[in-house]
Amino acid sequence: MRVLTAAEIRGLESCAVESGVSMETLMENAGAEVAAAVTEKMDVTGKKTVILCGKGNNGGDGFVAARLLAAEGAKVTVVLMQGAPASDLAKQAYDKMGRGIEIIMYRTAGGAVDAADVIIDAVFGFSFHGRLPSVMEPLLARAAENKKAFHISVDIPSGAVCDTGAVEGACFKADLTVTFTAMKPAGVVYPAAGFGGMTVVRQVGIKEEHLEMLPCDTESVLLGNICPLFPKRDPEGHKGTYGRLLMICGSVGMAGACIMAARAALRSGVGLLNIAIPHALYPILAPAVPEAIFTLYDPTEAPGEAVLDAIDKASACLVGCGLGTAPYAAKLVDAVLENAHGTVVLDADALNILAKTPEKLLVPQAPVIITPHPGEMCRLNGRTMAELRADRLQTARVFAQTYRVITVLKGAGTIIAAPSGETRVNTTGNPGMAKGGSGDVLAGITGALCAQNMQPFEAAYSAVCIHGAAGDLCAEALSQHGMLPTDLIEKLPQVFLQIEGK
Ligand SMILES: NC(=O)C1=CN([C@@H]2O[C@H](COP(=O)(O)OP(=O)(O)OC[C@H]3O[C@@H](n4cnc5c(N)ncnc54)[C@H](OP(=O)(O)O)[C@@H]3O)[C@@H](O)[C@H]2O)[C@@H](O)CC1
Ligand SMILES: Nc1ncnc2c1ncn2[C@@H]1O[C@H](COP(=O)(O)OP(=O)(O)O)[C@@H](O)[C@H]1O
Ligand SMILES: [K+]
Incomplete structure (x- = not known):
């Protein structure tokens, strides 16, 4: 499977926009894929769903998933991990959530995290660098302690660096990661790969021809990939x-x-x-x-x-x-x-x-x-x-x-x-x-x-x-x-x- 970097994904995103697919559509589809991953796993009616959102577009995906899961009957709490959303896209997704979704700050979110049936990590995506702010560590630790919850990361587990798979500080520990467009290094390279659980790749609107045209020198390897390299013995x-x-x-x-x-x-x-x-x-x-x-x-x-x-x-x-x-x-x-x-x-x-x-x-x-x-x-x-x-x-x-x-x-x-x-x-x-x-x-x-x-x-x-x-x-x-x-x-x-x- 091809493995793409953040810069390569951003390049594809620009191609998509030039060919008429809006960023809003990409984000809407990304949030929908996350919501679908949860509804495929369980009937969400009445399920306490806590969504940890950062201020960037990863957080934006979280707001979309919040709206869609609430519409399915989940009891959704959005936790603002870095205050109000900073990007225009994320702001739009935030405004669209409407009423009926509880919005709280990370300092007061401990109880909600402890009681959650589902915890969605939409704090940082492929633009994360360095180490997770230490103020976020206690909440992530509480999320990990809630063993009964289904933990899901949006794109990459927060705390992992997309292109290197490095994890310098704390990192969200997921059962499932829904990543968009292509596998990223953080999905297969350790230590990050050890935090994401199973990683599934979902398409959000980037055209297949754009993806296929992109030269790629990094691939992940499974047994199925190498079988064709072994011709039958003469x-x-x-x-x-x-x-x-x-x-x-x-x-x-x-x-x-x-x-x-x-x-x-x-x-x-x-x-x-x-x-x-x-x-x-x-x-x-x-x-x-x-x-x-x-x-x-x-x-x-x-x-x-x-x-x-x-x-x-x-x-x-x-x-x-x-x-x-x-x-x-x-x-x-x-x-x-x-x-x-x-x-x-x-x-x-x-x-x-x-x-x-x-x-x-x-x-x-x-x-x-x-x-x-x-x-x-x-x-x-x-x-x-x-x-x-x-x-x-x-x-x-x-x-x-x-x-x-x-x-x-x-x-x-x-x-x-x-x-x-x-x-x-x-x-x-x-x-x-x-x-x-x-x-x-x-x-x-x-x-x-x-x-x-x-x-x-x-x-x-x-x-x-x-x-x-x-x-x-x-x-x-x-x-x-x-x-x-x-x-x-x-x-x-x-x-x-x-x-x-x-
Ligand atoms: N392209 C696609 O196909 C699609 C992409 N989509 C989604 O967009 C996501 C990428 O979004 P994004 O670029 O807005 O960045 P994101 O990762 O949310 O974080 C950025 C913020 O975090 C900050 N920050 C960084 N490190 C930090 C640190 N150590 N401590 C504290 N802060 C730190 C950083 O600050 P700065 O570096 O500017 O100082 C910035 O403010 C992507 O993963 C996917 O989920 C989908 O919506 C649609 C399809
Ligand atoms: N956690 C792990 N997951 C997958 N493979 C592992 C793991 N730990 C060790 N291995 C593999 O086992 C082998 C250990 O090799 P090495 O450290 O050279 O051991 P030794 O020299 O003692 O035989 C390597 O191929 C390594 O990739
Ligand atoms: K994330």
Whole structure:
């Protein structure tokens, strides 16, 4: 699904006005969509409906919804969070509400919020910036404490910044967000996406042709979106058809990371898996991954012929899971960066090794995918965690463009950014995946898709989506508490069954 910024929505709004659709109509339709979302959920007759309205057009949408819900029989209270409406449009909508709707100031609204059956958040929309005024915090906290009410946000949850998904202070917590015209970053990028509940996109009068003509480089990803990227396997295909993945992962003390990445790669369709490990790991790895072949190396020596030959033959290389950061590991990373022909996937310790010299990412001729979690991202770009959280989209995009690498910034709503500026935001997965080892599974899937010659950006976002979909199946079957990263691997066949359309 396309994801548009506030400026892009404003541009579309101007096109709509030029083509004869008035702003009043857009606002009327927006308010009507919010009212419809409530009436679809419940019979509103006599229901105590509290609408928190700001002074801008988001508040205007709230006034329209107030009028329409009151007409349906709801007992509506409008709370002015910033005093009288400031925009002409919002004023008109305010004046049209007429009698029969209670209007109160936010300071006296606590009791109404506590007793409400429905709480509508129309305080701030896409023009919000910075942090929510602290005077509003107590009322939002009371709204959140009223667990029996249906909480609904208009366009985006108030307190979230539209284009970045940042939430610096308090934020309204919604069960449902009705957003207009297109998905906005705040609907899919965390932390904001964690406040909006389910987000539905509703059209309010902007012509489809205007929407379709608008170039858009950001999209959200669901399993259905990636299925067409997986052609059927060739009936005459043989193991050579499906690529040769070289993994340089694992070290004494961290064999598990290598095993998980390897098993995930094998469950993702790769033809041949070669694992380069120190001799000492062979007795552990060989029985754990019987399908693989092994290239054994001596960690006290520089990468030798066998490893260099394996790099040369690989259609993709995955480096870093459990590799450690010893000097020999750094030499292995260099050997891959200098010699790989196929896509290079760098995870975990490979990224920690490169944190001091990120310019080395520019060395390979081959495409590079990096899969940092937020801590690794901060080590690579030298920024703070607060800076990262303030704009996860831009963090990934800037790094991708600066170092010409596909950047997979992991975490809830993983961002996948290409050097071209193309960006994807993943929508699968859940907090049950927040366990050591989940990242190794993702790295294995990514390596396997690259080895099969999938275009690297498509491979990166497909792998993230598949990994999250496996996580969602695990959560359903095993609970978020009980599921393990190794369970993700066992659920991969079920995800591929969906991809293969069975
Ligand atoms: N385009 C469309 O398709 C349609 C759009 N529609 C609706 O319009 C909404 C956008 O409306 P909008 O532009 O009037 O701005 P909105 O978000 O209501 O807030 C603006 C006010 O908040 C203020 N403010 C900001 N940050 C603040 C802070 N931290 N603390 C305090 N104040 C702060 C800001 O002040 P300023 O920045 O000017 O100082 C300004 O006064 C959009 O989300 C959608 O719901 C629909 O009606 C129809 C279809
Ligand atoms: N709350 C969450 N929602 C969705 N995915 C998550 C969540 N928490 C973690 N994940 C995913 O789990 C994986 C964790 O990776 P990482 O932090 O590298 O773990 P490790 O290196 O210990 O295996 C990432 O792919 C991340 O996106
Ligand atoms: K809102």
